[in-house]
Amino acid sequence: MAHITVSVEYGLHCLLWLAESDGKPLSSRDLADLQGISHSFLAKIFPKLEKAGIVHATGGVRGGYLLARAPEDISVLQIVDAIEGRKPLFDCQEIRGRCAIFGDPPPDWATGGVCSIHLVMLRAEKAMRDALASQSLADIGQMVANKAPPHFSSDVEGWITARLGGRLGKSSTSSPGEEVCS
Amino acid sequence: MAHITVSVEYGLHCLLWLAESDGKPLSSRDLADLQGISHSFLAKIFPKLEKAGIVHATGGVRGGYLLARAPEDISVLQIVDAIEGRKPLFDCQEIRGRCAIFGDPPPDWATGGVCSIHLVMLRAEKAMRDALASQSLADIGQMVANKAPPHFSSDVEGWITARLGGRLGKSSTSSPGEEVCS
DNA sequence: ATAACGCGGACTGATATTGTCCGTGTTATG
DNA sequence: CATAACACGGACAATATCAGTCCGCGTTAT
Structure with missing residues (x-):
């Protein structure tokens, strides 16, 4: 139950399989059985990837999912955001405005701009997101391919x-x- | 309910007050009333800062908390870790070893080293932690002081x-x- | 002696995560 | 044309964490 959830983990592993098995669409059940994970749960993740334009779905009996773009053009950050929905690292409660010394409303100098603590957290979040944006699905696929016989x-x-x-x-x-x- | 919780937010705001009001110890009730936050909840945060060596507690009727070190020597990362306890950004479930193609146990090439997805997440976590480590309590205090009249x-x-x-x-x-x- | 303090444990409510299950619509295949 | 496999969405439940309260203990200035 970390900030980046197992939903993202499942999604990433599945997208790696889709990047490998190019051509034939793979169903969510195929991908679940192939990796020993829950199909029901996986079926809730893929519509998010579809709405984000990362995979393309085809219905019907021989349907399934294909990558909508080249693996080089899909960043890890895009996958994380597609599945988790742009979850902030830190949720500022604006404590600074509640100081007992202030009246109501608090003075403008105390509430204007971005809270200094929030600013530090936003910078940390940006550093994390930049790191995730710098890696593509193809990069991870290459790492995996280098290990496999x-x-x-x-x-x-x-x-x-x-x-x-x-x-x-x-x-x-x-x-x-x-x-x-x- | 973000990855960096309100406990950290409360702790940081309190430490800023302690950095300012140097000399006299401030109790957790003082700090709670000064900022309009829950005293009961704040009282659960400070023992963590005390055990991490960030603040020094003095018991008794005129007791309270003082910074144990100079604000320049307290990084935001140390505060976050003290309060949240080194919570990982991503909790790898080792999906890679469950592939249906593998037998039991899975081959060594599939489970050796760090999972490639995990590696990307660890790099993102390090980028975030480096950003937090680069900022000290004194840095934030300076930002706040620049705003106040x-x-x-x-x-x-x-x-x-x-x-x-x-x-x-x-x-x-x-x-x-x-x-x-x- | 008392009251204010730190410390720790037990407890509660709210929310998010991780699933399961079922119903609907769509599409190849026999 | 009937069926089975698929995507999609909603309802539901189990569990965990977070946020917060409450109480009891030991300590210490007044």
């Missing part, structure tokens, strides 16, 4: 085609894949 | 001496003060 892409491809009911000759993993493997 | 320090002095039961001739505000006014 070469056969992993084809394993994933096999799992997906098997699950899509694609009885096209591949029934299990370990078949060589030429499409997604970079 | 010259007679404000003596008004505060008057309020405090009146409240401390100091029946020394001053009964109200608006008397000239020479001690605290910079």
Whole structure:
């Protein structure tokens, strides 16, 4: 229950899968089963990504989600804001105006401009957001790809085609894949 | 209910008063009444600042709190950590190890090192913490002092001496003060 | 002796998070 | 055309944290 929630974590992991498995749409159930997370909960996250223009949804029986933009053009900050809705780091209560020495209303010099404490927090929030804005989905995908062994892409491809009911000759993993493997 | 809570806000405002009113200890009730905030709640915050070595408490009937260090040597980050207890920005659930393609246990390449998503969040958290660490209590105090009119320090002095039961001739505000006014 | 103080624990209400479940509309497929 | 798989949205519940109150204990100036 931190400031950046598990909803964001789920969303980011799913978008990484969508960035990898380019072409065929993946349903929220596919993504949930693939990662061992709750489908019901994931189904509440994706409409937010869709409204933010990060993914594109296709309805119907073979429907699912695709990235609406290139992974290079999707920043982590955009994902966080899409899912959490621009949640502030600090919610200033304007304590400065309540000083017992002041009358009612408090003098203008005490309430004008931004509270000094609030200003420090806003700067910290901006530093955090700048760090998140500087990283794209493609950057994280590259980090993950550098860790995975070469056969992993084809394993994933096999799992997906098997699950899509694609009885096209591949029934299990370990078949060589030429499409997604970079 | 943001990541940085109102407890931190209350604590920071109180520490600013302690930095100003140097010499006489102020009780948590003094500070609560001076700012129009809950005394009961404030009384739960100060022991944390005391254990962190930010303020020094003196018990008994004329007791209260004093800054334990110079305002220049107290960073906003130290105050936040003292009150909130090093709360992480992001709590990684290690989704990466739950992939359906993996067996149990998942392969080492998938679980070794820091999760790539977690890494991005840790960098954002560090950027935020660096921003908070770069500002001291004295920095904020200076900002506030620049806004206040010259007679404000003596008004505060008057309020405090009146409240401390100091029946020394001053009964109200608006008397000239020479001690605290910079 | 008393009253003001710090300290700590128990308790309460409000809100956010993390889910689950169900109903509606849409669209490939048999 | 019927069905099943999909997206979407609302209602609901469990849990956690936050904000705040209240009480009892020990300490200390007056």
